[in-house]
Amino acid sequence: MTKNKHYWNQYQKEIADDNYFYERSCIRQSFFPGSETTFLKILREELGKTIIDDPNQHTCTGIGYHSDVVPFDTTMTVCARLFSLMKDAGFKNYVPSCVTSFGVFTEVIETWQNFPEELEKTRNFLRKATGREFDIPNNIVHPSDIIYKYRTELKNKMKYQLINQETGKPLKGVEHIGCHYGKIFSKHAVGGAEFPQVLAGMIEEWGGEVVDYPERRHCCGFGFRQYLVMANRGYSVANTKKKFDSMQAYKPDFVLTNCPGCTMFMDRWQYTIAEMEGITYDDKKMGIPVLTYEELAGLLLGYNPWDLGLQLHQIQSESLLNKIGIKYDPKDKFVGKSGTFLGEPNKPEKLIVDYEK
Amino acid sequence: MTNYYNLLLQDIRFKEGLSACMNCGVCTAICPAAEFYKYDPRQICNIVQTRDNEKIEDLLKSETIWYCGQCMSCKARCPRGNAPALVISVLRKLSQELGFFIESEKGRQQFAIKRSVGDNILKIGYCVHVDTVDPKLHPEQGPVWKWYFENAEELADRMGGNYNKYGPGALRIIGEKNLEEVRKIFELTGGSQLHQNIENFSKEKAKLTNTSIENEGINNEYYLHTYIENSNKHQK
The missing domain is CATH 1.20.1050.140 (Glutathione S-transferase Yfyf (Class Pi); Chain A, domain 2)
Known part of the structure; x- marks a missing residue:
């Protein structure tokens, strides 16, 4: 020991x-x-x-x-x-x-x-x-290092835990670390490039269970020029698909990321894969919610999900909110700073965005 | 004749990125690009190490050097501590300095990136900003992005932003004094020269191919060509 x-x-x-x-x-x-x-x-x-x-x-x-x-x-x-x-x-x-x-x-x-x-x-x-x-x-x-450092102090202030309210079991979270957090200089990453702990530590401390799966360390597929230019985006979506194909069998409740690109791509490419191939990675055809570590911490601290910005994700998060037992106002979801109802986004053809329990 | 290896050595990242590669191929095994494209970073390191001028010139004109996604997984895994992705980045820089990038379909895309990300940095101080991600050019962003794009101020400011206003906060206007200093840095350190090279060589290529090109912006035939063209000859 x-x-x-x-x-x-x-x-x-x-x-x-x-x-x-x-x-x-x-x-x-x-x-x-x-x-x-x-x-x-x-x-x-x-x-x-x-x-x-x-x-x-x-x-x-x-x-x-x-x-x-x-x-x-x-x-x-x-x-x-x-x-x-x-x-x-x-x-x-x-x-x-x-x-x-x-x-x-x-x-x-x-x-x-x-x-x-x-x-x-x-x-x-x-x-x-x-x-x-x-x-x-x-x-x-x-x-993410700072939130990791103070994960226990934050846990003591949280109103919710990563526990499924129906089953009483820990919710299963996939953690995805941005490549440039630890792959360039592993000494700058908590846990190095081999055992990055920065997000896993949050999930475990806040009551959840971390999913280990074969492509856990594979890149989300941003690839810089491989996304910025439309002609190259096949590279980007193929890499995200590889990750979701690999994690699907473990039935994760959510994906947690610490890189802005990864959050966006793992969210948007699920939509693209659903529309192009008819494939979704959950049993309700809504996709797996992808959250930033601040969004997750904010939810557990009791902040309003719509002030956190969860409605800006293409994969909607109500399935996760309900599992955790978070109360929310559906009418507040599409309201702007001025208090005005902004209308709802158009519905995708295949990906389901309206949660029905 | 120009010695390309000596030119590569002038970039400090080449010294950082390549030292006595033993060609084990771990970089290729871990590389997401090598799984998707006809791409082999081990082979690129091997060619560069031979210092064969003709082969390096072929690389500089090739599609190959543009396949890397800069994830740096190779850096994490190389038993010698090398970084093939850095070697690629230096090859790309030299390809753009010498004008060789317009010889390849993937290389010509640098024009599209310069006219978007490159120009954004100097005009607004951001690589990317909500206003620059037009849903028409980004269908993969989906209907929620279109809704956000059309209601950016209401939504960003609800989430604590300061959309297109002065002062601190997300999506604020970056003041002119700051932008002026960033522009001076670009002029002094080679950033503006690189942009000028991309513009000049791309305009030559546009002329050769009878493709219309404007002096600014993305509303021109050559931009769309470099943004969209895909011969589908790159994948495995």
Whole structure:
């Protein structure tokens, strides 16, 4: 046991306990704005932490970098500008919302550590272009790391657990970790690339059971240019299909992800597969709900599902809400900020979106 | 004659990504792209390591280097700590610098990506923004996305956003001073030059193929061609 604990210690990472500088994600704020809001709310209101949301921030260029329309020198210098905003704010702990950004920042910092001349070059580029200076963060973690760190404190505040109200058994969750969280530099992932624990730890702590299945670590299929260009999207959907084909036999109640791309693709490609092939992966032909870790934490804390933004997913979540025993107002689902009813989205031809118990 | 290997070496990621590959093939075994496309990252590392100038030029003009999805699974699994995906990224960069990317169907797609993600970064400060994901070009996003796209301010702001307004929050307007600094960084560090290369070589190709192309935006024949064209000759 002691020997095992020693080995597990090698797979841990330092996660700062307060005073964070937050960097928003292009994809997350576009597709799941409620998740970013909920992360800030949980940190500030549930955990009493300080976290800055600087309006001067901008993209890290990650999607452009990995689709090869932004050179590495440019990406390094844009990242350096973001670090200079953190320096201006007087913070040292950097929290990029996006897993692609997290991978970009860890790659950039690793490059600077291995090749100090690249760091000096970047400092000169930034100084010449903007007159700015920057410090390398003391600590760089993904928001899912922070929720994982405080999973027990949050559990103590939760109104619900991941327990099926009808059967009394733990709900079964598939956890999908974004590739760039741990596959580039495993030392930056809780559990490394081999045993990532960041989402599994949340599911288990909050009462659920983690599904292990053959393609658990396979990419969701984003592939950057393989999705951005319509002609390449067969690659993307084929990879998601491979994962769902593999997990189907285990009858998961939900999928939990920590990467904005993965959340979106595992949601949207279920719709596409249903419409093109007539295949759904649950017994009600509604698909398997795919949630961000903030959406799951928010639901269990008792937040309104429609303020979290669950209605922005193509796979509807009522089946999961009912299993957990969460009360919700169906009439509130399609209401906007002003209180106006916005009408309902059109119905897909094959995928069922209206829940009937 | 240009020595392509020496040009590859000028990118620090090439030094990070390739050191004494022993051709074990683990990268190919784990690679999602190798399962879908006629693609073999082991073979690409092998060709580059030979330093054979003609073969490297063939690679730079090929479809092959555009098949990688940059998931970096190869980095996690390589017993030598190499990253074939980084080698691919350096090959792609050189292909665009030399104009070889227009020789392949998949390479020509760089124009579509530059005109969308590349231009978004410099115009609005985001790689992707709700307003840039038009349901007409993204049918896979489904009817919920169309509903959200048409009601973005009401819905995003209900979820705590600050849609197209100044100040902090999701989907806010990024101030001009910030954008100006990002643009200066692009000009100084080669980002703008890369964009110009993609534009110039793509316009040459459009001229050669009698395809209309505009100086800006996505409403032109060449953009749609590079966004949609699929010869279906790429898969296994």
